[in-house]
Amino acid sequence: MSKLITSRRGLLKGAAAGGLLAASPLVSRYAQAQSSAPIRIGFQQHSTGIGAAYGRWYGRTTEAAAKAINDAGGINGRPLEIVAEDDGTDPKRGAEVVEKFANQHECDVAFGTLFSHVVFGSAPAAGELKIPYFVVSEGHHVASGALNRYTLQPGITDVKSQVQAMAPYVSQNLGKKVTMIFPDFAFGHDHRDFFTQAIEAQGGEVLEHIAIPPTETSFTKYFPKIPRDTEVLYHVMVGPAVLTFVKELGEFFGPSAPAIFGFIDSLEAVDMSSPGLEFLDGTYFWEGMPRYAQADQTEYDKAFRAAVGVDENGASVSDAKDVSTYAHMFGCWETLYIIKRGMEASGYAGPQDRAKLIEAVEAMSAMDEGFEHPQGPKIFNGKTHQTFGKQYISRVENGRMVRVHSTSIEDTFYPDEVDYTAQSF
């Protein structure tokens, strides 16, 4: 389809140039330069700092998407050029990078940020410089209304909807009496607040909230706090001590553990067959996109893996132990395609059309599963600048994660908290 459009547009372009050529060589050369100048996408990449492991895979995915788009004719007949700048996973540098995109590198849009504090630090700069800022962060910050009209998250769902969508499956299949173990800071608190509310809405309850200090590296002493009648243990530990956490949890419970449910963020980019993780067999994980190719793998997932260079276990095709950040990185791919669609719908020609581009994206709603959306179908909410989509629950079986449930998109909805379209440009 896109190939067809491209070739037709290519013909038109050729015809126009030909006509102009007859009239005025100078004008024609200018028009030609205008039409073929690349669209520059500023890629705010976590090349260094604590986000570097994600940054590497976001980079690979972004490159793959840009190549796919260019191979199919680019955007509005113009090639896509990715201008990657390192933000050091640092909010202050993030803002500087956005400024560079707008003022120095002549980028059309900024894109790609993952870590929330960098998004928070950079979004005001995007708003001031009036450059569309497409984040791939999962944070609830966009939909919460804390940012601005120039900041959008159309390619990845937010944590609030993810957590909330887990509650129906957990309460119906794993149990209604939940104990939550989470790191004692904002990330853990989000899970605590969103999930507690959601499980109560399903008629369940959280028996105990166990907050672990972020500097903790040994966890056994916290486990006796888990109430005996716990049916489900919900964990979202992150950081270098995660493997230790799982190992100690296994030693504590032995074979008689309650059902265990976690977020794959804990083990993103970690090989599930790593030592100490055997205990996870039979436990459940939220996945943004199933890391292991499933029995009913779509052709879109297959194509996405091939483009990025990832095998059926979610690892690099050149090193089976180099595990990708598969649950998140699709967001870069899908966001680039949304930018493309937005630019095509708005007839985007240059920075003067940035507002039109944002309006075009705001006007989007349903996005069908396909090559452009390999993670699954989505519904974009133009008012909150946030996309909503299916979530997946997988069970660890013999060191692989097997999908056991897909939520509906509706499971992820919550009432709007902002209407960015009411803000002026």
Next chain:
Amino acid sequence: MARLIGILGLALVWPELALAHAGDQGFVLLLPTDVYAGAGVAVVALTVVALFALPDRVSLAMFAARAGKARRDWQGARDVTSVLSFLMLAGIVALGMAGPRDPLSNLMPLTFWTLGWVGVVTLSGLIPGLWHWVNPWTGLYHWLAPGWRIRPLPARWGLWPAVLMLIGFAAFLLADIAPDDPERLAVFVACYWAAIMGAVLISGESVLNQVELGHAIMGAFGKLTWGKSEARGWPGWQITRADPMAASGAFALTLLAVGSFDGINETFWWLAQIGVNPLEFPGRSAVVTQTLIGLALSIAGLLAVFLLTLWLGVKIASAQVDFPRLVGHMALSLLPIAFVYHIAHYLTSFLVMIQYTVAALNDPLNTGADLFGIEPFRVTTGFFNRLDWVRVIWLTQAGLVVLGHVWSVLLAHRIALDHFERGRRAALATLPLSLFMIAYTLLGLWLLAAPRGA
């Protein structure tokens, strides 16, 4: 609020420069590092005990040099390589200014930090006189203005200017918010090159040894090599012959303090001290002041502890010594520790960054070129996902740290023989320093094993 994604691989922050990476820490925490560390400390402690039984002649023989024939003068060849090095530097500075913006694709930061700061500095402790071959000043100077100078730097300044330069460099390495930004680094390097070239033209070539950091650092580590053809011996022998100057000692101490703080500042422990959640590191820009304070405290703290151990040693041995001379000389015995710290600290990041360097050499302008025909070349960190590899890497790092401390203990004892009465008194005089080195072994091994979050 927001979702902040943590990952096992919070990693080594590359100066933590571009090296930021790698999920090995999760696996390191699974290793019995306390057992390994115990064994390592025991090795150093046994070495200290053995000093009391070690005959002086063994110690003297250990660091004795064998005279050899001086080979031909290589200065002409060194000028050629130096000029080539300058041209290469000019090339990568240009790349830094105009090349790819991503530090992992740009040869400016990759060459400077990975090949230079990690690679060449490491090699300088193994290959005698390396920096004389590859520094980007001497060749040009010899060709364009040989012998030219207006006013030399006072000799009594010794290495003090280099000490200040080292502190400045450490501040850039550890506290600057973007030391690996290609353009920023290119400007920094170009200005540094020009400033040093200017200093050489004003004060002559000798200024390089007093001011220039490459000469100072690689000169210090170069003393750990077996030596040139004129005289060769067991690594460290050159230190026993070194002219004991307070400034050289201060430089060695600063080098070790910087290397140590470069590990400390990433640990959960340090982050807790400065009130930063290690799972939610706010970025380098948020901790600039704290890092500078930590750096200053490390340098001052190490200096104070070192002086105290020497003073105690002198007291215990009831010896009459020239104390400043003793300090200047004994501080050089810490160079092996500083050297192995440098290698051990950067080993993991080097394994990743060297891949990026190869990729960037293959495609210097990030235009999709494939100069070596190695595409598709994909950087991997998969070896950090394997316990067996992580164990090998960790034990290599730990082995280096232990080796460096044993080396330093032996060297300190040998130097003491020149300042104290021989026999047990020298061993007694260095006992506090030896105990300090045992403790430092523990610190080094703890740094390798500690959870990191910055």
